[in-house]
Amino acid sequence: MLEEEKCVVVNGHRRVCTDAVVLLLGSAVMLEYPCLWLGHTDKGMSETLDSPDVQRLTGAGSLALDSRVARSLADFHRIGSAITRLTPRSYAGAETASVTSVLRLITESALHVVPAATILYYAYNAAERAFDPASQITAGGVGGVDDGAPFDPPRGDGLGQRAIQRQQRVLSYEAPEIPIHPRAKQAGARAVGCFPLVLAGQSVGVLFVYLWNADRFEPMELLLLETLASYAVMTVQQGGQLSDTQRNLERSEEAVNRLWRAGMLISSRLGLDKTLEAILQMALDVTGAHHGIFRLVSSDGKRLVTRAIAGALGRPQMDDLPIDGSSVMGWVAAHSMSLCIHDLEAAPWVRLYRPLDADLMMRSELAVPLIGAGGRLEGVLNLESPLVGAFGDADRHLLQSLATQAVIAIQEVRLLDVLLEAARLIQIEPYPRVFERLVAQAADLLNAAVSTIWLVEGDEVVLQATTEGPRRGDRLPLRESLTGLAILQRAPVTSEDLRTDHRFYRADLAESQAWTRALIVPLLTSAEGTSVGQNGPGGSAIGAFSVYGVGVERGSFAESEWDKKVLTCLAHYAALAYQNAVHQRALRAAEERHAVAETFAAVGDVAANVLHHLNNKVGTIPVRVQAIQDKCAPSLAGDAYLASNIAEIERSAREAMDAVRESLIYLRPIHASPVDVAGCVGAALASLHPPDAVRIELSDLEVLPPVNASQRSLTFVFTNLLENAMVAMQGQGTITICGHADETWVELVVEDDGPGIPVEMQERIFEFAPAGQSPGRNGNLGFGLWWVKTLMARLGGTVQVESDGRRGTRFRLSLPRVGTGHAG
Numbered sequence: 001m002l003e004e005e006k007c008v009v010v011n012g013h014r015r016v017c018t019d020a021v022v023l024l025l026g027s028a029v030m031l032e033y034p035c036l037w038l039g040h041t042d043k044g045m046s047e048t049l050d051s052p053d054v055q056r057l058t059g060a061g062s063l064a065l066d067s068r069v070a071r072s073l074a075d076f077h078r079i080g081s082a083i084t085r086l087t088p089r090s091y092a093g094a095e096t097a098s099v100t101s102v103l104r105l106i107t108e109s110a111l112h113v114v115p116a117a118t119i120l121y122y123a124y125n126a127a128e129r130a131f132d133p134a135s136q137i138t139a140g141g142v143g144g145v146d147d148g149a150p151f152d153p154p155r156g157d158g159l160g161q162r163a164i165q166r167q168q169r170v171l172s173y174e175a176p177e178i179p180i181h182p183r184a185k186q187a188g189a190r191a192v193g194c195f196p197l198v199l200a201g202q203s204v205g206v207l208f209v210y211l212w213n214a215d216r217f218e219p220m221e222l223l224l225l226e227t228l229a230s231y232a233v234m235t236v237q238q239g240g241q242l243s244d245t246q247r248n249l250e251r252s253e254e255a256v257n258r259l260w261r262a263g264m265l266i267s268s269r270l271g272l273d274k275t276l277e278a279i280l281q282m283a284l285d286v287t288g289a290h291h292g293i294f295r296l297v298s299s300d301g302k303r304l305v306t307r308a309i310a311g312a313l314g315r316p317q318m319d320d321l322p323i324d325g326s327s328v329m330g331w332v333a334a335h336s337m338s339l340c341i342h343d344l345e346a347a348p349w350v351r352l353y354r355p356l357d358a359d360l361m362m363r364s365e366l367a368v369p370l371i372g373a374g375g376r377l378e379g380v381l382n383l384e385s386p387l388v389g390a391f392g393d394a395d396r397h398l399l400q401s402l403a404t405q406a407v408i409a410i411q412e413v414r415l416l417d418v419l420l421e422a423a424r425l426i427q428i429e430p431y432p433r434v435f436e437r438l439v440a441q442a443a444d445l446l447n448a449a450v451s452t453i454w455l456v457e458g459d460e461v462v463l464q465a466t467t468e469g470p471r472r473g474d475r476l477p478l479r480e481s482l483t484g485l486a487i488l489q490r491a492p493v494t495s496e497d498l499r500t501d502h503r504f505y506r507a508d509l510a511e512s513q514a515w516t517r518a519l520i521v522p523l524l525t526s527a528e529g530t531s532v533g534q535n536g537p538g539g540s541a542i543g544a545f546s547v548y549g550v551g552v553e554r555g556s557f558a559e560s561e562w563d564k565k566v567l568t569c570l571a572h573y574a575a576l577a578y579q580n581a582v583h584q585r586a587l588r589a590a591e592e593r594h595a596v597a598e599t600f601a602a603v604g605d606v607a608a609n610v611l612h613h614l615n616n617k618v619g620t621i622p623v624r625v626q627a628i629q630d631k632c633a634p635s636l637a638g639d640a641y642l643a644s645n646i647a648e649i650e651r652s653a654r655e656a657m658d659a660v661r662e663s664l665i666y667l668r669p670i671h672a673s674p675v676d677v678a679g680c681v682g683a684a685l686a687s688l689h690p691p692d693a694v695r696i697e698l699s700d701l702e703v704l705p706p707v708n709a710s711q712r713s714l715t716f717v718f719t720n721l722l723e724n725a726m727v728a729m730q731g732q733g734t735i736t737i738c739g740h741a742d743e744t745w746v747e748l749v750v751e752d753d754g755p756g757i758p759v760e761m762q763e764r765i766f767e768f769a770p771a772g773q774s775p776g777r778n779g780n781l782g783f784g785l786w787w788v789k790t791l792m793a794r795l796g797g798t799v800q801v802e803s804d805g806r807r808g809t810r811f812r813l814s815l816p817r818v819g820t821g822h823a824g
Contacts, residue, residue, distance in 0.1 A: 068112060072224050075109035079231045086238050099239035100137070106232050107139035110209060113224040114217070118184075120208040121232070122154055124164055124197075131160065131206070152183050154206070163194035164203040169226065170194045173216050190215050193222070195229040197236060204236050275413045276308035279381070279406045284310055286402065287366065287395045289383035293356055295321065295329055296370075296379035299444055301550070304333055304380060313357045327354050329367055329380045336377055338368040340396045342389040356384065366391040368403045370410070372562070376447060378407050414445055415566055422573040426580055434577040435465035438545075442570050443467050446563055448547035449515065453523070453574055454483055455543040458740035461487065464543070469513050470506070481505035486520040487541045492564050493520045498548065513548070520546040521568045523575040540743070542578060545571040585798065614656075621653035670794055674706040674818045675714055677748065681737055684718035693732035704739050707746050707815040709795045714815075720788050721750045721811055728754035728809065741817065748813040756803040765801060
């Protein structure tokens with residue numbers, strides 16, 4: 001009908017209006033073309049209605065425009081403004097309106113359309129199929145007089161119910177079979193119109209209009225009343241939406257408060273079990289569930305293990321559940337999706353439901369996965385209720401929020417427990433045992449299949465601890481392995497598939513163990529930034545901490561900053577344990593050196609005095625022998641036996657004197673200087689003349705840097721160790737001598753394949769003259785390995801013995817490099 005602005009077509013003729021509002025009021029036109037066109041104007045409403053343009057457009061025979069139209073248009077404007085001011089709650093300083101006030105404005109506006117009438121509004125409850133008497137809003141009185149008396153509620157079989165059923169207006173004179181309400185009829189009502197409020201196909205109320213002075217409504221009145229009914233529908237709709245918004249806001253606010261309280265409660269717990277119990281109880285409080293259960297993923301990633309339960313349970317079944325589709329919780333874990341089951345007796349859930357308590361009948365269930373860092377599954381939180389449909393989307397969203405917070409809390413609590421235990425172990429256990437515990441905890445925290453710790457030895461990294469897979473003592477090249485790369489770069493290194501990663505040195509092991517992903521972090525002596533090279537300002541990389549996973553469905557180490565932070569934190573504790581062991585060893589070495597110095601001073605005084613007297617006594621023997629030989633020459637010439645024994649006594653006396661003088665050398669202060677290790681070993685071998693059945697293997701000695709020591713003392717150490725090994729092997733076998741160096745120390749290993757040293761004897765072999773020790777040769781005073789330990793301590797080094805007691809013995813010597821150590 002409308003072709004362009006300010007144009008109206010009436011009865012096929014286009015009319016152009018100059019001012020603003022044009023209302024087609026002719027009864028014939030209204031019935032055929034019930035349209036209303038509003039333009040823009042700066043003039044008042046009454047002036048617009050009285051304009052000549054409007055008079056020309058309405059034409060002869062149309063109803064005269066009166067003040068009711070102007071009043072209605074103004075009412076429409078006020079009603080629309082009031083609807084836009086509807087809010088879920090009143091805010092200070094804001095002009096707001098309520099649904100009731102707008103509906104009252106609508107009923108009062110209806111009186112402006114039909115002045116001699118009574119207007120009633122009632123809300124309708126579709127669920128109960130009844131009007132709500134308390135919702136009554138009235139304008140005008142019975143008989144057109146407002147006497148304040150309440151009206152009777154609508155009948156269940158009256159005109160209002162007919163309008164509800166048809167969802168269209170019902171006029172009493174068009175439905176004579178239904179009488180007007182008895183009270184209204186008795187008061188003189190001549191007609192009534194029922195205008196239903198239909199919202200989204202559902203009746204939500206009715207606007208009743210009783211006429212006292214007319215038998216029927218005029219078309220204009222019906223149009224305006226229909227418009228008011230539409231405004232009433234908009235009011236109810238907007239009010240309902242705002243009420244929903246208000247409820248959602250209040251629920252969200254309460255949910256935030258509950259989650260905040262849950263976070264405070266969770267963060268106050270130190271133990272994992274207590275934390276899980278607190279989370280479960282909060283979940284029950286939030287959702288009204290009957291009981292709940294926490295199941296966490298097992299270390300192998302294949303099962304859900306019960307960790308906590310809450311609620312009224314008699315005989316709970318807490319068996320592990322496989323992560324598959326055979327149970328509700330298993331399905332949630334396998335798909336990493338939440339489930340809100342309204343009826344557990346409906347398919348397909350009736351086949352998957354496994355009751356937590358066989359004595360309880362549960363009908364609805366809510367289960368959400370606990371997704372940790374990197375998208376990895378940590379477990380499942382499950383709630384149950386005996387009521388059908390006990391949980392809704394709001395409960396699910398709220399529980400998912402709680403589960404997210406719970407995952408963080410669980411990870412933090414577990415990490416805190418691990419760190420507390422690690423700190424305790426570092427103080428009381430040797431670092432290998434600390435390593436063993438840390439790798440087990442890393443595998444558990446990160447759901448890894450295998451966890452390992454490696455330490456650098458020269459150009460290799462040596463496995464120190466592992467949960468499974470490789471063996472302790474396995475070696476990898478430092479510069480050709482993924483583990484070595486993390487050490488050299490001093491930064492975390494990740495891999496998504498070790499089987500195809502050319503950087504991973506043991507691809508065969510990855511295939512056999514089905515490893516895919518890996519995370520490796522360096523063991524640093526201090527926290528510092530990434531830099532290329534093994535060492536740098538402020539510290540060095542002494543090893544690596546690695547975890548290996550199977551499959552990709554449990555998350556990616558590369559994507560998880562949490563995993564990197566956790567493993568880096570554990571790596572710091574591993575480095576601390578090793579450094580603590582090094583410092584303790586240095587402290588013990590210092591204490592031993594101090595004890596050796598004191599012991600050596602006492603022994604030296606005694607030995608020097610003994611040797612001095614011995615030298616004086618023995619020194620007279622050659623002199624007396626020579627006197628005998630001079631005076632008894634004829635007798636000796638005639639007695640060969642006597643002559644030979646006299647000569648042997650002189651030789652033995654001279655050798656004893658040489659031995660005394662040589663031993664006195666070791667009792668004197670040591671003047672350290674740069675010493676070549678390979679030269680000392682060669683000198684020791686030359687003095688011993690090993691038998692042909694003993695094979696000596698030397699490895700990498702020529703490339704070792706010089707050590708701060710004494711040439712004579714270090715040669716004496718190797719002489720004693722080699723002689724001890726040859727005696728232990730009974731003159732046949734293999735002795736291996738090898739070494740490597742770092743920035744501070746040179747480490748040497750003397751290893752034989754003899755019968756080994758019993759574990760119970762290893763603490764005593766360095767004691768002063770232990771029982772059963774046979775005197776050695778070449779100046780060995782019979783003090784056994786005491787001389788080795790004493791001299792190593794005086795040189796500023798250490799000596800340790802390693803043997804399984806069955807086969808082979810390894811002596812590990814550590815000496816300071818030139819410029820870093822000292823000798824005493």
